[in-house]
Amino acid sequence: MRDPLPQLPGYSLRRAAHATATELGARLATLGLRQVDASVLILIAENADITASALGRQLDIQRANMVPLLKKLEDERLIERQPLDGKSQALLLTAAGRARMEAALGIIHAFEDELLARIPARHREHLLPALNALWR
Amino acid sequence: MRDPLPQLPGYSLRRAAHATATELGARLATLGLRQVDASVLILIAENADITASALGRQLDIQRANMVPLLKKLEDERLIERQPLDGKSQALLLTAAGRARMEAALGIIHAFEDELLARIPARHREHLLPALNALWR
DNA sequence: TATTGTTATACTCTATAACTATA
DNA sequence: TATAGTTATAGAGTATAACAATA
Numbered sequence: 072m073r074d075p076l077p078q079l080p081g082y083s084l085r086r087a088a089h090a091t092a093t094e095l096g097a098r099l100a101t102l103g104l105r106q107v108d109a110s111v112l113i114l115i116a117e118n119a120d121i122t123a124s125a126l127g128r129q130l131d132i133q134r135a136n137m138v139p140l141l142k143k144l145e146d147e148r149l150i151e152r153q154p155l156d157g158k159s160q161a162l163l164l165t166a167a168g169r170a171r172m173e174a175a176l177g178i179i180h181a182f183e184d185e186l187l188a189r190i191p192a193r194h195r196e197h198l199l200p201a202l203n204a205l206w207r
Numbered sequence: 208m209r210d211p212l213p214q215l216p217g218y219s220l221r222r223a224a225h226a227t228a229t230e231l232g233a234r235l236a237t238l239g240l241r242q243v244d245a246s247v248l249i250l251i252a253e254n255a256d257i258t259a260s261a262l263g264r265q266l267d268i269q270r271a272n273m274v275p276l277l278k279k280l281e282d283e284r285l286i287e288r289q290p291l292d293g294k295s296q297a298l299l300l301t302a303a304g305r306a307r308m309e310a311a312l313g314i315i316h317a318f319e320d321e322l323l324a325r326i327p328a329r330h331r332e333h334l335l336p337a338l339n340a341l342w343r
Numbered sequence: 344t345a346t347t348g349t350t351a352t353a354c355t356c357t358a359t360a361a362c363t364a365t366a
Numbered sequence: 367t368a369t370a371g372t373t374a375t376a377g378a379g380t381a382t383a384a385c386a387a388t389a
Contacts (some may be wrong), residue, residue, distance in 0.1 A: 072249075072253075072254055072257070072265060073253040073254055074250065074254075074265060075249065075253060076249065076250070077339055077343060078335070078336065079315065079317055079319055080322055080323065080334055080335050081228075081231055081315065081318060081319055081322060082242075082246065082341070083335060083338040083339050084220070084223060085224055085228060085242070086228055086267070086338075086342045087220060087224075087338045087339075087341040087342045088220045088221055088224035089224075089301075089342075090225075090341065090342035091217055091220060091341055093341070095217055103328070106218075106221070107280055110218065111242075112210055112264040112309060113211065114208075114210065114212070115213065117208075117210065117211060118208055118209055118210075121208070124208070129208055129210060131222070131225075133233055133259060136229065150238060154276070155329055159208070168238045176273045176327050179215060179217065180249060182217060183215055183216055183217055186216055186217060186221075186341060188217065188293055189340050189341055190336075190337045190340045190341070191336065191337075193333075193335070194333040194337040194340070196335035197329075197330040197337060198216055198333070198334070198337040198338075199214070199219060200326075200327065200330050200333070201326045201327075201330040201333060201334040202216065202219040202220055202222075202334075203223075203329070204211055204223075204325050204326045204327060205223040205226060205322060205326070206219070206222045206226035206227070206231050207213060207225045
């Protein structure tokens, strides 16, 4: 079949992101986490007392959609909330949350290594800076 | 804020794909098309008499989800179907479909050029081969 | 037996608007 | 006046199962 689409960076970006997300998602599911859950746990670990709104801004997730996301993590006792003032609340990891986050990081780093290994050596180091130029 | 996520190729891939898809989607919407619609029109143009099933396999879209997609394009008189045998049907572009496809290609190529222009020159040519190594 | 086209459906993710309370 | 957290809801996209008809 003639298929010019893989010659288009935008299309290849779409397909590569979908394929890798499916793969990583399956591995993180063994921890009961989605990619976005792992991202949240990682950011809270690095930024103690961050608020839900600030987290949403950093991850490009709307406030309204943070609610069920954080509720799930709280229900599983992975995060806790503490009032900062009358309207804001600080997020922090529980011990279980930290353990889960570290397990997720292990899966993620192993996966990243595998991804990079698939790329021919001469292209490998260019992927991350090229990607980051597209959205940061 | 400390944010280690952009150092992860898998995460950057996700964010870059989302950002670029949003942007291209807005431009294609001026033609009444989504990215997937444009992909379908392009593939039919390059492969006359392709079937819906073959199209779905190439694009990684399930047969069941091709039904409403093709129905929309047929309702807009962009594609036509002709029976190949008792159970398969050939897809082909109408004149309007070809014109719409060419307009979409114009938008897409202009967008790809812009994307590549955002990438520092020394990384630019490596993006496509690196991406394709991740899913093809 | 495998494949094509189809229907119906469920689930996830995301977007939008609106509301209350507080800074 | 802007921001935080929340509720409710709608839409898009995708996944799954099942079916009839044909190769």
